[in-house]
Amino acid sequence: MIALDELLVDNLLWAPLLIVLLKVVVVFIVGLLATMLMVWFERKAIAGMQNRIGPNKTGPFGILQTLADGIKLFFKEDLIPNRSDRFVFALAPFLSFVPAFLAFAIIPLGGDFRNGNGGEVTWFGHVTKVQLADPPIGVLFALAISSIAVYGIMLAGWSSGSKYPLIGSVRASAQMVSYEAALGLSLASVLLVAGTLSTSGIVAAQTTITQWNVISTGFIPFIIFLIAATAELNRPPFDLVEAEQELVGGFNTEYSSIRFALFYLAEFMNTVTMSALIVTLFFGGPQPIAFGNFVLDIPLLPNALEGTFWLLAKVLVFLYIYIWFRATLPRLRYDQLMDLGWKVLIPGSLGWFMLLASQRLARQNDWNIFIITGSSVVVMVACYLLLQAAFSKSAREREIQGSMF
Amino acid sequence: MEFFVFGCAALMILVGAVGVITRSHPVHAALSLVLTLFGVAVLFVAQEAHFLAAVQVIVYAGAIVVLFLFVIMLLGVDRVENLRTEPLTAQRPLAVIVSLGLIGILVAAFTTGSGALHERGEGINIPDLSTGTDANTTQLAESIFSKYVVAFEVTSVLLVVAVVGTVLLSRRIKSVEVETSK
Numbered sequence: 001m002i003a004l005d006e007l008l009v010d011n012l013l014w015a016p017l018l019i020v021l022l023k024v025v026v027v028f029i030v031g032l033l034a035t036m037l038m039v040w041f042e043r044k045a046i047a048g049m050q051n052r053i054g055p056n057k058t059g060p061f062g063i064l065q066t067l068a069d070g071i072k073l074f075f076k077e078d079l080i081p082n083r084s085d086r087f088v089f090a091l092a093p094f095l096s097f098v099p100a101f102l103a104f105a106i107i108p109l110g111g112d113f114r115n116g117n118g119g120e121v122t123w124f125g126h127v128t129k130v131q132l133a134d135p136p137i138g139v140l141f142a143l144a145i146s147s148i149a150v151y152g153i154m155l156a157g158w159s160s161g162s163k164y165p166l167i168g169s170v171r172a173s174a175q176m177v178s179y180e181a182a183l184g185l186s187l188a189s190v191l192l193v194a195g196t197l198s199t200s201g202i203v204a205a206q207t208t209i210t211q212w213n214v215i216s217t218g219f220i221p222f223i224i225f226l227i228a229a230t231a232e233l234n235r236p237p238f239d240l241v242e243a244e245q246e247l248v249g250g251f252n253t254e255y256s257s258i259r260f261a262l263f264y265l266a267e268f269m270n271t272v273t274m275s276a277l278i279v280t281l282f283f284g285g286p287q288p289i290a291f292g293n294f295v296l297d298i299p300l301l302p303n304a305l306e307g308t309f310w311l312l313a314k315v316l317v318f319l320y321i322y323i324w325f326r327a328t329l330p331r332l333r334y335d336q337l338m339d340l341g342w343k344v345l346i347p348g349s350l351g352w353f354m355l356l357a358s359q360r361l362a363r364q365n366d367w368n369i370f371i372i373t374g375s376s377v378v379v380m381v382a383c384y385l386l387l388q389a390a391f392s393k394s395a396r397e398r399e400i401q402g403s404m405f
Numbered sequence: 406m407e408f409f410v411f412g413c414a415a416l417m418i419l420v421g422a423v424g425v426i427t428r429s430h431p432v433h434a435a436l437s438l439v440l441t442l443f444g445v446a447v448l449f450v451a452q453e454a455h456f457l458a459a460v461q462v463i464v465y466a467g468a469i470v471v472l473f474l475f476v477i478m479l480l481g482v483d484r485v486e487n488l489r490t491e492p493l494t495a496q497r498p499l500a501v502i503v504s505l506g507l508i509g510i511l512v513a514a515f516t517t518g519s520g521a522l523h524e525r526g527e528g529i530n531i532p533d534l535s536t537g538t539d540a541n542t543t544q545l546a547e548s549i550f551s552k553y554v555v556a557f558e559v560t561s562v563l564l565v566v567a568v569v570g571t572v573l574l575s576r577r578i579k580s581v582e583v584e585t586s587k
Contacts, residue, residue: 136541
């Protein structure tokens with residue numbers, strides 16, 4: 001009754017239990033390996049963009065550098081500041097590390113989604129999905145986890161008992177709570193098109209390239225989601241949390257040894273998970289690239305394995321984009337960050353969602369699609385002008401009276 | 406299995422609830438509250454109310470307690486307030502009366518309602534969850550956006566009024582000062 005995996009629903013047998021356990025272990029190991037490689041990939045790619053060489057001593061192309069760093073961090077002295085709140089200080093790294101791994105559980109990591117297969121594969125005579133859990137709430141789980149992730153950063157900064165980490169964590173929590181709204185609203189457009197919350201259902205609905213949600217929702221939700229996700233991850237250009245020039249190192253200033261390593265791991269793990277989530281939501285996850293009836297099929301590989309390959313390829317693109325962001329864009333100022341979140345992204349995603357909803361209603365009721373679109377655009381422009389009027393009025397008043405905050 | 410899950414969740418809820426009251430540090434109390442909220446979410450999942458569980462975590466643990474912590478951090482918890490001095494002297498006896506009354510009402514509700522739950526009779530219409538993975542969300546959406554749409558919209562208006570009112574109240578002082586200084 002409580003099982004999130006259909007394998008565990010009926011009478012408990014050894015084989016399904018072992019399959020689920022195997023999936024847990026594999027997902028955990030894949031997560032750790034992906035994080036390790038992501039750290040290396042980022043260092044290497046950013047070094048390339050800045051005309052440096054980057055890590056090149058440990059292993060081929062320096063690929064084992066992260067492992068070496070990790071082992072070194074294990075043996076470093078573990079410092080706990082005198083004025084810290086010991087219990088919370090010890091708890092915080094785990095609060096940011098565990099959610100990072102939990103979110104990975106709902107990503108479809110492969111499987112055959114062609115011809116309405118729904119991503120199901122048969123292992124040892126049992127039908128299962130190549131994802132750890134496919135809960136009915138699917139995407140909401142990812143949102144819940146990302147809203148939990150803020151605790152780690154927030155409590156880390158507060159419990160350090162020193163001012164720069166505290167400033168960093170207050171910034172972080174304000175930023176993450178603000179951008180979560182934009183994240184959720186842009187995701188709502190995807191859910192409107194897909195008609196389901198489950199991640200495997202969303203992937204199954206995106207068979208050809210024109211059905212990929214990035215196109216069928218009209219690019220805007222994707223762009224908003226990408227920006228909001230970057231802010232949610234506290235990655236550049238939204239890394240005010242750890243603005244080195246202002247805050248020493250941000251929320252993790254007082255952390256050392258393996259506790260610091262856990263934050264570091266969680267950050268990169270979150271990047272990998274968020275890229276995988278973007279691919280799942282907007283780019284068809286493990287679906288192959290297909291135009292109409294033509295499917296870009298890889299010969300010799302079984303379809304289920306091919307799904308993993310496609311997912312990997314798509315995720316790599318987004319990981320590269322995140323690194324590219326970091327190397328290219330300067331950090332935003334704090335007020336710019338808040339303005340972008342509240343005045344551009346949230347109204348924008350809300351407006352776009354209403355537009356999609358009205359079009360869907362028009363299509364269901366056989367209304368004239370052009371009239372509906374036209375009138376919605378008129379309403380949106382009117383709302384935009386009202387919003388702009390409100391902003392300029394408040395800006396003028398602030399100039400006269402001085403801001404309260 | 407179900408009993409085991411219930412036991413763990415109930416333990417989480419009780420430990421959290423006791424922690425909220427007994428921990429003297431506001432941040433620790435807020436964290437105990439998070440534990441309680443998670444326990445409730447687990448119970449929701451155990452009752453197949455997946456959507457409610459997710460919303461419970463997103464709204465309560467992810468937004469409301471974060472705001473609590475945010476306020477605690479901004480105001481600072483270093484100022485030691487003496488809990489012995491009571492600003493409202495009637496508060497404690499009133500709290501006892503109210504909590505006893507609440508327990509009485511809950512016990513009365515459970516004793517009168519337990520028969521209906523046990524029989525699964527006409528009183529409670531147990532929805533069919535076998536119609537698909539999104540049945541939970543669909544049913545909730547149908548009742549919110551058709552049957553109770555007025556109540557839902559009125560609640561949202563209430564929230565907007567509260568937000569606008571707060572902004573208005575907190576900004577007023579400044580503008581009055583400016584007017585008098587002219």
